[in-house]
Amino acid sequence: MIISIASGKGGTGKTTIAASLALSVPGARILDCDVEEPNCHIFIKPEIKEKTSIYIPVPEIDKNKCDYCGKCKQVCMYNAIAVLNKTTLVFTELCHGCGACSYFCPQKAIKEVNKEIGFIEIGKKDNLSFIHGKLNIGQAMSPPLIKAVKKYINSAKVNIIDAPPGTSCPVVESVKGSDFCILVTEPTPFGLNDLILAVEVLRKLDIPFGVVINRSDLGDKKTDVYCENENIPILMRIPFRQEIARAYSKGQPIVEAFPEYKKDFQDLFNTIKNGKFS
Amino acid sequence: MKICITSQGDNLNSEVDPRFGRCQYFIVADVETLEFEAVKNPNIDTMGGAGIQSSQLVAEKQAKVVLTGNVGPNAFQTLQAAGIEVITGVSGNVKEAVEKYKKGEFKPTQGPSVSSKFGLPK
Incomplete structure (x- = not known):
């Protein structure tokens, strides 16, 4: 099973959700496809066991x-x-x-030669498999590297994909092929605006999705109204708590800093797995 | 000799366009007679490589000199490879720019004046 985490707007909590979800599903793998700025490793703290360069073919003229x-x-x-x-x-x-x-x-007269665009690293944290890509500085093209990360999807396992923000090519490449996508948003005008864009992308790609509202007690109710009108399930709400922000700033996933959340994330996973949204 | 000026409009009284790759028009003029052709820039909305495409257009029009506001690194490299002299920092209207060029008031630019993507809408 492949569950991707996307958002539209940046900074809504994709990695927060991805890391805690991965840590709540035994034997899962987490694939950080935000290759321009991967940060799952800060929360997962995996032991990296393998590093591979990724290349694209570029022309060389004779x-x-x-x-x-x-x-x-x-x-x-x-x-x-x-x-x-x-x-x-x-x-x-x-x-x-x-x-x-x-x-x-x-x-x-044209031969294709390899040009390195970045690398992937593979590691483990206890039972959790970890894979991420890091794009070289100055590189603009991330989809080939995202593809390389996604080669490590294991269809026998639960694969959690942390997607980049936005709605352009890198996001499409990351969420493509997912069985389900969690859209993480915040109840602000920016959060809602970008959520609507992300919803359009997922509908085009025909990927089932639901919404997690982070910092759910801030902002306004427009996100709730939008989801209700559009028949989009709200899977989880995480209220704003300074303690969560503080833990985040120290690289602590929610489920580690606040173990009481583990059940919420397990429920979130089960809801998605069973496809039963209330 | 032909000279190319990036322009915001299609005639000699138009203002010089400060962008190269994504300028509105290329005015390709004969320095002596001021006879000119206004070429609408087909590269304004291109995703990337506008400077490279525009440089090739200028080369195809056989201009030997470009007068513009700014050029980026890819455009500069392409224009250099085509043997076209680049003059940046040009403003005012197109006709004045040509006159100033004829009087020798400009010096060729030795390198790109802005970084990539300068001409994209902010």
Whole structure:
């Protein structure tokens, strides 16, 4: 089973929920797909056992074979190649590694070479398997690295995916294929605005989802009204407590700092597993 | 000789556009006769690589000099590879800019004046 945690708005508590949920389901695995800023490790504190570099193929031009016909730049959707009078320039930071340029080059002048975009680390904390990706600084393209993290999904286990914020490509790549997605929100105008965007994405992807309202006693009731009108189950509410914020700032997951929450997270998991939303 | 000025409008009285890759128009003019062509920039809404695309457009129009407000690193590299001289910090209207260029009031830029994504809407 794959449960992803997304939000739309950043800072609503995705990692808070992901870490505590993973720690409440025996034998689960947590996959941190927020590769631009992974932070699950701060809460899980896994022992890292393996580290692997991840590459994308980028074009390398054989200057002796290139006749500057311009086919490569024509087929590049990402404007990563410029062909001028007697020069072909490659801008690898714009390259998505799709391979179209080398495929279409009539002179067979383009070879694909590996460019490192980041790495993944695999570890364990007791019975919990841990995988995350870290994108290299300056890299703009995270989906290939997210794909590499998701290769470690084990369909026999419960996989918890911590997605990045927002609603763009990295989020789509992270939540794609999930059996269920938890949208973590806060009852503020920003939280609701971005929740609505995230709901649109999940409906397009046809992924079942529900909402967790964090800091639920702050803000207003508009999120509740929205969820009711849209028939979206509210799975859990976590009230604002300074003690939770303090524990978070020390890297302590809710279920460790406040063991009474463990049952809530187990209930959350069971609700999702059984598909019974009241 | 042909010169290219990034412009906010389609004629010589238009203001110089401070962006290169995502300017509104490229005015490609003959320095001597001021005969010109206004090319609407097809790269304004491109996701990335606007500077690279625009540089190639300027090269295809056979301009030897670009007058603009700013260029980013990718555009600068591409224009250099095409052997096009880049002059940044240009403002006022297009005609004045060409006149100033003819009087030798500008110095070529030695490097990009802004970082990537400068021309994207804020």
